[in-house]
Amino acid sequence: MPENPTAAYTADEMMTIAAARKLRNGAVCFVGIGLPSAAANVARLTHAPDVVLIYESGPIGTKPSVLPLSIGDGELSETADTVVSIPEMFAYWLQGGRIDVGFLGAAQIDRFANINTTVIGDYHKPKTRLPGAGGAPEIAASSKEVLITLRHNKRAFVEKLDFMTSAGHFDGGDARKRLGLPGKGPTAVITDLGILTPDPVTKELTLTSVHPGVTVEKVVEATGWKLKVAAQVATTEPPTGTELQVLRDLNARTARAHAGQA
Numbered sequence: 644m645p646e647n648p649t650a651a652y653t654a655d656e657m658m659t660i661a662a663a664r665k666l667r668n669g670a671v672c673f674v675g676i677g678l679p680s681a682a683a684n685v686a687r688l689t690h691a692p693d694v695v696l697i698y699e700s701g702p703i704g705t706k707p708s709v710l711p712l713s714i715g716d717g718e719l720s721e722t723a724d725t726v727v728s729i730p731e732m733f734a735y736w737l738q739g740g741r742i743d744v745g746f747l748g749a750a751q752i753d754r755f756a757n758i759n760t761t762v763i764g765d766y767h768k769p770k771t772r773l774p775g776a777g778g779a780p781e782i783a784a785s786s787k788e789v790l791i792t793l794r795h796n797k798r799a800f801v802e803k804l805d806f807m808t809s810a811g812h813f814d815g816g817d818a819r820k821r822l823g824l825p826g827k828g829p830t831a832v833i834t835d836l837g838i839l840t841p842d843p844v845t846k847e848l849t850l851t852s853v854h855p856g857v858t859v860e861k862v863v864e865a866t867g868w869k870l871k872v873a874a875q876v877a878t879t880e881p882p883t884g885t886e887l888q889v890l891r892d893l894n895a896r897t898a899r900a901h902a903g904q905a
Contacts, residue, residue: 652881652882652887654835654836654854655794655835656882656887656890656891657835657854657855657879657881657882658678658792658794658833658834658835658854659678659681659682659685659792659890660682660685660882660886660887660890661833661838661854661879662678662679662682662746662790662792662833663682663683663685663686663689663690663691663886664686664690665682665790665831665833666682666683666686666691666694666744666746666790667691667694668690668691668692668693668694669691669693669694669695670691670694670695670743670744671694671695671697671736671741671742671743671744672694672695672696672697672742672743672744672745672746673697673698673699673736673737673742673744673745673746673778673782673786674696674697674698674746675745675746675747675748675777675779675782676698676711676712676713676714676748677748678748678792678793679746679747679748679790679792680710680711680746681710681890681893681894682746682792682833683696683746684696684707684710684893685886685889685890685893687706688889688893689885689886689889697732697736697742698711698714698719699714699729699732699733699777699778699782700714700715700719700720700729700732701720701726701727701728701729701731701732702719702720702722702723702725702726703723703724703725703726703727703736704723704724704725705719705720705722705723705724706722706723707719707722708722708896709893709896709897709900709901710893710894710897712901714777718900733778733781737778737781737782737785737786738781738785740785740787740825742782742785742786742787743786743787743788744786744787744788744789744790745782745783745785745786745788745789745790746789746790746792747779747782747783747789747790747791747792747809748760748791748792748793749791749793749799749809750763750773750793750799751763751798751799751800751801751804751805752791752793752799752800752801752804752811752832753800753801753802753803753804753811753868754802754815754847754848754868754870755811755812755813755814755815755818755841755846755847755848756789756791756811756812756828756829756832756841756846756848757804757807757809757810757811757812757813758779758783758791758804758807758808758809758811759773759804759805759806759807759808760773760774760775760776760777760779760808760809761773761775761776761805761806761808762805762806763805764805765805766805766806769805775808776808776809779808779809780808780809780810782809783809783810783811783828783829784809784810784824784825784826785824785825785826786826787825787826787827788826788827788828788829788830789811789826789827789828789829789830790829790830790831790832790833791811791829791831791832791833792832792833792834793832793834794834794835795834795835795836795837795862795865795866796865797865797866797867800865800866800867800868801867801868802867802868810824810828811828811829811846812828812829812841812846815845815846815847816844816845816846818846828841828846829841832848835854836853836854836857836861836862836865837850837851837852837853837854837857837862837876837879838850838851838852838879839851839870842871847871848870848871849870849871849872849873850862850863850870850871850872850873850876851873851876851877852876852877852878852879853876853877853878853879854878854879855878855879855881859872859876
């Protein structure tokens with residue numbers, strides 16, 4: 644398939660492809676449903692054919708032809724190398740240190756990459772009840788590193804979370820180490836505007852790359868705190884024709900497969 648870097652693409656497509664590129668071939672990846680699942684499967688279908696995708700319902704080495712509606716989607720177990728029990732998945736694989744990358748989404752995120760997937764508003768009388776924690780707190784705690792992907796706006800990038808569902812770097816610095824959590828924690832946050840990475844010392848999220856056509860000022864304006872900006876901000880490489888075709892084919896297959904089921 645010919646490469647076509649100038650092909651038109653959406654912000655969501657750029658985000659998904661940029662997130663997919665963060666997943667290296669051969670990594671063992673614990674995947675969240677939604678945006679992380681799309682990115683992980685694009686990686687598997689492009690540059691990382693030997694990535695091992697794991698979902699919390701127990702499938703290991705799954706190779707879905709369409710994106711799952713939930714962790715209980717039969718497509719995951721039907722295309723997996725094997726399926727194990729949930730206790731084995733968490734106790735042996737995750738807490739046993741066998742997961743290279745945890746790939747998570749979020750409704751809210753703060754400057755230290757702590758995330759909320761529980762409620763918007765007061766916990767006891769929330770404006771919105773979100774899907775909840777699932778396995779995300781354990782994935783965030785025990786994976787060797789964590790990638791997070793979500794759309795960038797002030798509702799999502801907030802000064803203070805309404806509820807901390809899963810810990811990133813807590814209040815920054817060496818907080819994870821002091822609390823005895825293994826792994827590096829979040830190493831990148833990939834959005835529809837750019838890529839943020841934690842400062843090596845403070846662990847505060849810092850804008851290190853903007854997607855083509857996006858200005859630094861736009862990202863700062865879309866953030867609910869005073870965003871740190873790297874001295875040199877890179878521009879993300881645009882999607883190739885191959886990457887776009889793979890993502891669009893995957894989304895089209897998924898839409899056909901799940902028509903009337905959502």
